[in-house]
Amino acid sequence: MTDSPYPPKDNLVNNDVYNGLRLRSLQQLAWGIEGSVGQFTLILARCNYASLRDRLIERLREICQVEIRLLVVQESRKTLYTAIREEFGEDVLGCVMVVGLETVQNLAVMLTSANQVREEFRKNFAFPLVLWIDDEIYKQLIQVAPDLESWAITKNFAIAKDDLITLLQQLAEHFAIP
Template identity: 35%
Template sequence: MISLSNSENSTVNTITLTKRLARAMRLSGGEFSLLLVCCNSIQRQQQVLNLLTEFLSADIHEIVLSPGADKLYTAITTEIGATQPEALMVRGLESVVAINQLIISTNIMRNEFRKQFRFPLVLWVNDEILCKLVWLAPDLKDWAASTIRFDLPNNQLVKSEQQAISA
């Protein structure tokens, strides 16, 4: 039986999930879709974004939200203007000070996203933001396909580290 090391297994998993993300973005086909990508590490996010360019030749626009952002829709429309990129990645949600307000306003404005945007919207979230989406914006969360998770939830990560230490 062939056994992969944790590092090799992690790399294979990252490639598989990145291909899944690329496929989901391609399937949008000029229509709005919401994709949630959960990753607790900023460095891992960058690694995935670099890898994504190998699997997807689309014009991917990226926005990094400022800590002062309070409305996602406004931040996006201000950034892209009248252009319609092939895909849009939004990062930095974890740094937004008024994150609850931003999530609630996004849920309220969700129909405008579908009316105005003809591209996949990829929201990069961590575990905390994902939980807030479930509680504060369940309608918006329901629009997204299943969340693509690039690492274990924090509570599972802690358990696995504790098991490794005690082994």
């Protein structure tokens, strides 16, 4: 037996937590994506930490049987629908994941626009769409795009307590005054 706090790599999917990642929720997200290929499904992946989100996406690409295409939304974008369409077109065989919404200059305008054209998503995007959002974006989505939010399946990804403590310690060391 080893002193490592992490399970062996070949047993990752069966464990609830590995390196702070909620693998059961991640596996459920993978199944949701795989089960939605060929039809529009909106999935909100709630995660408040970019580093955790990036690790989750990396791990998801390993365990998901579907190709995952990633769109990093530019801060100057005004419409989500157009950003996706211009980047990938309408014929995506796998899944599209969107990150970077927290950097959009006028997110309320983007979310309101997405709410207004929500039927266009359903008509023209025959693939699962995963929006990686934090709690602040989620609150804004509920306020300005409630109809779009009501279509979504939401998966929550919280950081493990030990990882949060480590992250806070690293940030404190980084910003410590010498």
